[in-house]
């Protein structure tokens with residue numbers, strides 16, 4: 025799995041994302057570098073962590089073929105222009121991020137074209153990393169499903185926990201740590 029035709033890949037990203045922006049160019053460059061570094065023979069060997077939910081996230085998922093709903097794309101809310109590529113078969117992982125010194129040069133209207141032409145070294149930084157993936161986080165059938173002792177909703181994939189203070193559980197993260205929403209009415 026390699027990106028051999030950047031323009032063709034970019035066009036598929038633009039079609040999905042809805043506009044051509046520097047994020048599509050950067051996302052394709054990050055995906056291309058990441059795939060070169062971990063060289064998966066098959067999509068089933070690949071897991072990608074994306075570190076923001078801005079434009080590059082769409083480019084990375086289209087360019088790599090990974091999907092959130094297939095569990096081979098993981099979203100971590102760091103707000104950074106970076107992604108990590110894991111080859112499960114080879115047991116290697118590389119994190120690819122935007123070179124901090126490039127940030128200023130690649131803003132504005134010209135950026136989306138310029139990002140396509142600069143060298144990997146100018147644009148990106150890459151680092152070998154280790155990622156601890158739980159077996160519950162891998163693609164495949166759910167290994168564990170339990171009802172929350174408080175709200176009663178099913179909790180998949182080992183996301184349940186016991187309240188360390190009271191010993192109550194299993195609890196979903198919303199019931200244990202507070203949720204992003206409040207019930208009204």
Ligand SMILES: [Zn+2]
Nearest residue numbers: 043045047079
């Ligand atoms: Zn965009």
Ligand SMILES: [Zn+2]
Nearest residue numbers: 172175196199
């Ligand atoms: Zn709950």
